[in-house]
Amino acid sequence: MSKIIYTKTDEAPALATLSFLPIVEAFTKTAGIAVETTDISVAARVLAEFPEYLTEEQRVPNNLAELGRLTQDPNTNIIKLPNISASVQQLKAAIKELQSKGFALPDFPEDPQTDEEKELRKRYGKSLGSSVNPVLREGNSDRRAPKAVKNYARKHPHSMGEWKQWSSTHVSHMHGGDFYDGEQSITLDKARTVRMDLLLDDGTNKVLKPEIALQDKEVIDLMVMSKKSLLEFYEREMEDCREAGILFSLHVKATMMKVSHPIVFGHAVRIYYKEAFAKHGATFDELGINVNNGMADLFDKIATLPASKREEIEQDLHACQEHRPRLAMVDSSKGITNFHSPSDIIVDASMPAMIRNGGKMWGADGKLYDCKAVMPESTFARIYQEMINFCKWHGNFDPTTMGTVPNVGLMAQKAEEYGSHDKTFESSNAGIARIVDVDTDEVLLEKRVEKGDIWRMCQVKDDPIQDWVKLAVRRARESDTPVIFWLDPYRPHENELIKKVQTYLKDHDTTGLHIEIMSQVRAMRYTLERVARGLDTISATGNILRDYLTDLFPILELGTSAKMLSVVPLMKGGGLFETGAGGSAPKHVEQLVEENHLRWDSLGEFLALTVSLEHLAENDNNAKAKILADTLDTATEKLLLNDKSPSRKTGELDNRGSHFYLAMYWAEELAAQDQDSELKAQFTPFAQKLKDSEEAIVKELNQAQGRPVDIKGYYYADEELAKKAMRPSALFNETLASL
Numbered sequence: 001m002s003k004i005i006y007t008k009t010d011e012a013p014a015l016a017t018l019s020f021l022p023i024v025e026a027f028t029k030t031a032g033i034a035v036e037t038t039d040i041s042v043a044a045r046v047l048a049e050f051p052e053y054l055t056e057e058q059r060v061p062n063n064l065a066e067l068g069r070l071t072q073d074p075n076t077n078i079i080k081l082p083n084i085s086a087s088v089q090q091l092k093a094a095i096k097e098l099q100s101k102g103f104a105l106p107d108f109p110e111d112p113q114t115d116e117e118k119e120l121r122k123r124y125g126k127s128l129g130s131s132v133n134p135v136l137r138e139g140n141s142d143r144r145a146p147k148a149v150k151n152y153a154r155k156h157p158h159s160m161g162e163w164k165q166w167s168s169t170h171v172s173h174m175h176g177g178d179f180y181d182g183e184q185s186i187t188l189d190k191a192r193t194v195r196m197d198l199l200l201d202d203g204t205n206k207v208l209k210p211e212i213a214l215q216d217k218e219v220i221d222l223m224v225m226s227k228k229s230l231l232e233f234y235e236r237e238m239e240d241c242r243e244a245g246i247l248f249s250l251h252v253k254a255t256m257m258k259v260s261h262p263i264v265f266g267h268a269v270r271i272y273y274k275e276a277f278a279k280h281g282a283t284f285d286e287l288g289i290n291v292n293n294g295m296a297d298l299f300d301k302i303a304t305l306p307a308s309k310r311e312e313i314e315q316d317l318h319a320c321q322e323h324r325p326r327l328a329m330v331d332s333s334k335g336i337t338n339f340h341s342p343s344d345i346i347v348d349a350s351m352p353a354m355i356r357n358g359g360k361m362w363g364a365d366g367k368l369y370d371c372k373a374v375m376p377e378s379t380f381a382r383i384y385q386e387m388i389n390f391c392k393w394h395g396n397f398d399p400t401t402m403g404t405v406p407n408v409g410l411m412a413q414k415a416e417e418y419g420s421h422d423k424t425f426e427s428s429n430a431g432i433a434r435i436v437d438v439d440t441d442e443v444l445l446e447k448r449v450e451k452g453d454i455w456r457m458c459q460v461k462d463d464p465i466q467d468w469v470k471l472a473v474r475r476a477r478e479s480d481t482p483v484i485f486w487l488d489p490y491r492p493h494e495n496e497l498i499k500k501v502q503t504y505l506k507d508h509d510t511t512g513l514h515i516e517i518m519s520q521v522r523a524m525r526y527t528l529e530r531v532a533r534g535l536d537t538i539s540a541t542g543n544i545l546r547d548y549l550t551d552l553f554p555i556l557e558l559g560t561s562a563k564m565l566s567v568v569p570l571m572k573g574g575g576l577f578e579t580g581a582g583g584s585a586p587k588h589v590e591q592l593v594e595e596n597h598l599r600w601d602s603l604g605e606f607l608a609l610t611v612s613l614e615h616l617a618e619n620d621n622n623a624k625a626k627i628l629a630d631t632l633d634t635a636t637e638k639l640l641l642n643d644k645s646p647s648r649k650t651g652e653l654d655n656r657g658s659h660f661y662l663a664m665y666w667a668e669e670l671a672a673q674d675q676d677s678e679l680k681a682q683f684t685p686f687a688q689k690l691k692d693s694e695e696a697i698v699k700e701l702n703q704a705q706g707r708p709v710d711i712k713g714y715y716y717a718d719e720e721l722a723k724k725a726m727r728p729s730a731l732f733n734e735t736l737a738s739l
């Protein structure tokens with residue numbers, strides 16, 4: 001029997017699944033396909049890590065590890081929904097919720113001292129940040145807007161803020177002392193085992209990572225971010241921002257870069273509130289405050305102090321704000337600033353939203369202002385400045401005419417920076433950071449670090465690079481679109497990649513294809529010149545730009561990256577079909593709980609299911625699956641044309657209503673096709689029943705809205721209550737059951 005593995009995740013996507021999955025199961029069983037679900041939510045991952053604290057009945061299997069194994073099986077077909085990449089705050093909240101529900105989990109040790117606490121912290125660490133995607137992504141990334149989606153956006157353009165040439169908005173990044181500056185990189189001449197160590201100035205050698213097995217032809221790099229340069233940079237930019245009278249905003253990716261970026265974030269907060277930290281540092285230390293986790297952690301902990309002391313601290317924090325620039329807000333109505341939590345403003349989504357808004361972010365008064373967008377690492381920050389330059393000069397992009405920018409991303413096997421968190425260190429002392437061959441003691445790379453500097457090693461294996469080049473050529477051929485490899489010859493790592501790309505391109509027939517290699521800034525400019533003229537250009541990028549560009553262009557072109565097709569052809573032959581390119585939209589859950597309206601758009605799921613079925617049809621020689629895929633594709637197009645996507649407004653069609661329409665259109669297409677008479681016979685009466693009940697079902701679905709709904713939990717909601725909330729139409733449920 002053919003099988004699709006469907007992941008259960010968190011927040012809005014998990015809620016949407018409760019409504020959509022019964023439809024998927026009902027339709028796919030007609031083609032002999034079993035849909036198996038696997039829970040990889042943050043709650044399930046935490047539970048799987050601590051079986052010894054749980055009763056027999058409470059224990060859950062380690063689904064993520066199992067999925068990781070399955071990525072190596074050519075028969076694997078996984079539909080992966082977005083999941084929470086938890087910050088410390090979120091993880092603590094999830095643990096608390098589970099404890100309150102009778103799971104005797106240990107507390108999260110924030111400041112581990114004993115060996116036992118350190119071990120617990122390490123185990124909980126496995127559920128922090130981006131810890132699902134890197135396990136599953138055993139292939140490179142192919143993300144694009146399908147034609148039907150692009151055509152829909154052209155006909156129904158989303159709103160765009162206006163760019164003025166006089167806008168003060170700009171990007172600030174470091175010009176020295178950052179990871180880009182003085183990076184070192186080599187391609188290995190043979191397989192080696194290396195260690196990372198820190199040779200201290202007093203001659204002692206501190207081994208930080210004793211053994212890393214590297215393959216022949218692997219590219220490795222050593223990079224350092226100087227704390228001193230970073231602090232000077234923040235000081236300068238905050239003053240510059242205050243002088244300019246615009247908002248200060250910091251854009252990091254603390255989820256993927258889960259070791260380095262919280263540190264980078266914490267320094268910004270401590271510089272901003274410098275005087276208050278100088279005065280109250282001892283109290284903050286006593287309370288175990290770590291603003292690498294955001295100001296939320298500070299406010300939580302000072303709440304335990306006597307009122308007078310707490311007020312004094314609050315006043316001193318306020319006093320700092322007086323001579324600092326105003327901060328960009330995450331939620332001005334709740335007073336949540338950019339510094340609240342490092343995972344509130346995530347660069348891949350936050351920068352495109354700002355650019356879409358005409359270069360504006362929200363101020364504390366709920367009004368829009370120009371801003372300084374601070375991204376300390378220069379490596380990729382410059383692409384945003386290039387786009388801003390373009391917008392200031394040419395005005396906004398026009399979604400009705402702009403070209404599209406699909407991406408082919410080098411991602412497999414924890415490629416580049418996004419796989420570096422277990423090889424990232426905050427230097428405890430000054431010394432020489434080194435990567436040393438364990439067998440020969442040969443020093444492969446070394447660089448001076450000072451106390452507090454962040455240093456890391458990144459790696460990218462040769463097979464993924466070959467596969468990436470192959471995928472780029474394939475996409476260029478299939479879509480007859482130019483490919484630009486965004487690689488900077490002045491960055492040593494990318495210079496190594498350029499050599500490899502040039503070599504591996506020769507393995508393919510590239511006659512008639514337009515393939516070029518350009519530095520990021522040039523690639524951006526070139527791509528935008530084409531975008532503005534309605535021309536399409538594939539970006540072939542490393543892992544970080546894969547992430548950034550697959551939110552940036554879709555948000556401008558389509559209004560959201562949720563509408564992207566996101567395929568990961570697994571290198572071993574299986575398929576991983578991600579849904580959209582965006583996240584889990586926590587705000588959407590809030591709206592559901594308050595008003596019983598879920599505005600999450602499952603278009604990404606529809607697209608993923610289509611390609612998953614296509615893959616399965618081919619792999620298992622399942623002709624019915626191919627018909628299901630083709631008809632789903634047409635049904636999705638119809639859904640877009642008939643405007644049956646979820647509305648943002650309570651009382652109007654939401655996620656559940658759009659699922660109903662997808663089911664109806666899909667059934668109609670299956671009834672209309674003549675390739676398979678069995679499917680035709682099954683779906684003809686079913687489609688008719690849905691059509692006959694359309695009005696009644698939509699009424700039932702919409703009438704459920706407008707009042708609060710209690711699903712008893714956030715990270716571990718009551719499954720039955722959530723199911724009930726997400727399937728409120730008895731008529732639709734009955735009809736579906738009749739298939």
Ligand SMILES: NC(=O)C1=CN([C@@H]2O[C@H](COP(=O)(O)OP(=O)(O)OC[C@H]3O[C@@H](n4cnc5c(N)ncnc54)[C@H](OP(=O)(O)O)[C@@H]3O)[C@@H](O)[C@H]2O)C=CC1
Nearest residue numbers: 082083084085255346349562581582583584585587600601
């Ligand atoms: N593949 C994965 O597993 C990914 C996971 N994440 C995780 O998701 C969480 C939230 O990340 P964040 O950066 O806020 O990004 P999100 O993409 O979740 O949200 C940004 C905004 O985009 C809009 N949006 C996103 N998806 C949809 C959708 N399907 N339907 C309608 N609107 C949508 C929403 O806008 P509006 O509110 O205006 O409706 C939302 O507020 C984090 O934990 C992050 O790590 C992030 C990216 C990918």
Ligand SMILES: O=C(O)CCC(=O)C(=O)O
Nearest residue numbers: 085130133255256547581
């Ligand atoms: O894994 C994550 O935390 C986010 C992934 C992401 O943003 C992406 O792949 O686009």
Ligand SMILES: [Mg+2]
Nearest residue numbers: 348547551581
């Ligand atoms: Mg992303």
